[in-house]
Amino acid sequence: xxxxxxxxxxxxxxxxxxxxxxxxxxxxxxxxxxxxxxxxxxxxxxxxxxxxxxxxxxxxxxxxxxxxxxxxxxxxxxxxxxxxxxxxxxxxxxxxxxxxxxxxxxxxxxxxxxxxxxxxxxxxxxxxxxxxxxxxxxxxxxxxxxxxxxxxxxxxxxxxxxxxxxxxxxxxxxxxxxxxxxxxxxxxxxxxxxxxxxxxxxxxxxxxxxxxxxxxxxxxxxxx
Amino acid sequence: xxxxxxxxxxxxxxxxxxxxxxxxxxxxxxxxxxxxxxxxxxxxxxxxxxxxxxxxxxxxxxxxxxxxxxxxxxxxxxxxxxxxxxxxxxxxxxxxxxxxxxxxxxxxxxxxxxxxxxxxxxxxxxxxxxxxxxxxxxxxxxxxxxxxxxxxxxxxxxxxxxxxxxxxxxxxxxxxxxxxxxxxxxxxxxxxxxxxxxxxxxxxxxxxxxxxxxxxx
Numbered sequence: 087x088x089x090x091x092x093x094x095x096x097x098x099x100x101x102x103x104x105x106x107x108x109x110x111x112x113x114x115x116x117x118x119x120x121x122x123x124x125x126x127x128x129x130x131x132x133x134x135x136x137x138x139x140x141x142x143x144x145x146x147x148x149x150x151x152x153x154x155x156x157x158x159x160x161x162x163x164x165x166x167x168x169x170x171x172x173x174x175x176x177x178x179x180x181x182x183x184x185x186x187x188x189x190x191x192x193x194x195x196x197x198x199x200x201x202x203x204x205x206x207x208x209x210x211x212x213x214x215x216x217x218x219x220x221x222x223x224x225x226x227x228x229x230x231x232x233x234x235x236x237x238x239x240x241x242x243x244x245x246x247x248x249x250x251x252x253x254x255x256x257x258x259x260x261x262x263x264x265x266x267x268x269x270x271x272x273x274x275x276x277x278x279x280x281x282x283x284x285x286x287x288x289x290x291x292x293x294x295x296x297x298x299x300x301x302x303x304x305x306x307x308x309x310x
Numbered sequence: 311x312x313x314x315x316x317x318x319x320x321x322x323x324x325x326x327x328x329x330x331x332x333x334x335x336x337x338x339x340x341x342x343x344x345x346x347x348x349x350x351x352x353x354x355x356x357x358x359x360x361x362x363x364x365x366x367x368x369x370x371x372x373x374x375x376x377x378x379x380x381x382x383x384x385x386x387x388x389x390x391x392x393x394x395x396x397x398x399x400x401x402x403x404x405x406x407x408x409x410x411x412x413x414x415x416x417x418x419x420x421x422x423x424x425x426x427x428x429x430x431x432x433x434x435x436x437x438x439x440x441x442x443x444x445x446x447x448x449x450x451x452x453x454x455x456x457x458x459x460x461x462x463x464x465x466x467x468x469x470x471x472x473x474x475x476x477x478x479x480x481x482x483x484x485x486x487x488x489x490x491x492x493x494x495x496x497x498x499x500x501x502x503x504x505x506x507x508x509x510x511x512x513x514x515x516x517x518x519x520x521x522x523x524x525x526x527x
Contacts, residue, residue, distance in 0.1 A: 093388075150512070151501075151505065153462075153508075153512065154462065154466075154504065154505045154508035154512055155508070156470075156480060158469045158472065158473075159469060159480055159483070159497055159500055159504060160501070162484070162487075162497050163493075163494070163497040163498070163501060166487075166494050166497065167494055244372075248373065248374040249374070250374075251374035251376045251377060252376060252473075254473075262374070262377070275380070276381070276384040279381050279384060280385075283373050283377040283380075283381050286373045286374055286377055287369065287372045290373070
């Protein structure tokens with residue numbers, strides 16, 4: 087320890103309510119991002135299997151662009167690009183869009199793997215039983231595919247939650263930007279960041295538990 | 311530097327790119343060494359070693375990379391180590407990479423058929439030659455696609471050093487963007503440079519993955 091420096095967590099305790107609101111912000115941001123990512127993921131898979139080549143190519147280009155550039159650059163780009171097309175949004179909404187696009191690109195790849203794992207015969211059997219195309223997609227393709235990819239998809243969602251800390255760069259309302267404000271007022275950098283690191287750990291454990299509880303309820307049906 | 315995006319600005323971005331590449335290389339080498347240790351400890355017979363490294367991995371996989379950077383960056387200062395910024399950041403990335411590579415390689419070691427371990431033991435190979443000559447060469451081959459995938463993550467992750475003020479590619483982009491008032495152009499160029507760095511690696515990773523799954527059949 088350098089002379090004269092003593093750890094002082096009292097500033098953190100004083101700011102605890104603010105930090106807990108930041109946690110709520112992070113969870114909200116992450117859940118909204120996940121929902122958007124799931125929509126983009128499923129939509130992307132449908133487009134990826136389209137008859138039209140330009141649509142298929144557009145999805146591939148989107149996935150490769152997102153997966154091979156840093157999230158920080160993506161969110162900066164969106165932050166400056168959206169106003170240019172006339173969309174002036176608050177930073178938190180911009181952050182949700184950025185998280186959704188980023189998570190969506192990964193979700194497309196993951197869900198596609200799951201859909202490919204469905205046996206063609208199952209689809210044909212469903213159609214032969216007189217189910218509509220929509221019912222076949224929902225009940226025979228999507229649900230088993232979701233169950234097959236559930237571990238990798240939820241793992242990706244946890245990563246997305248951790249990635250949301252980068253949204254502080256555009257000052258979206260979430261835990262890291264709340265912490266940065268407290269840090270700049272108190273100069274207790276280590277204490278503040280150490281505490282919110284533990285909070286992030288708690289949030290990811292909470293989500294993991296939630297995901298496994300959900301899977302035990304939703305995917306509870308015989309496999310064979 | 312002037313007020314428009316020209317060769318000078320591009321040169322400044324390339325300077326930043328040098329640091330991005332250097333950080334990623336240091337972290338990958340350091341993380342490779344650390345990750346090997348973590349993977350061996352995770353698959354060792356010692357309960358204590360397995361628990362400690364499992365905790366290490368859980369913490370680094372359960373917290374944002376940005377927080378790891380902050381805590382290690384300020385933490386090193388607290389324990390009286392006044393390191394240059396690049397070194398503090400490199401240490402943080404190395405610890406991060408050790409956890410992730412350790413977990414990837416643990417999975418690969420455990421994916422090998424048990425017979426490989428038993429045969430090596432039956433041939434009288436001790437731990438070091440058993441690991442070095444039999445287990446690790448096969449495990450690393452299985453783990454190659456995931457390892458390359460993580461390298462891409464790591465290159466993208468170095469952009470977070472920008473937030474602690476270290477001037478690598480992303481931070482250089484922010485500076486140029488503030489000077490030229492052309493954020494869209496600048497971040498397009500910055501994104502394109504990252505893409506040019508990461509995409510070939512991603513393609514190579516997919517290529518190896520396909521080859522491995524074909525030979526496995």
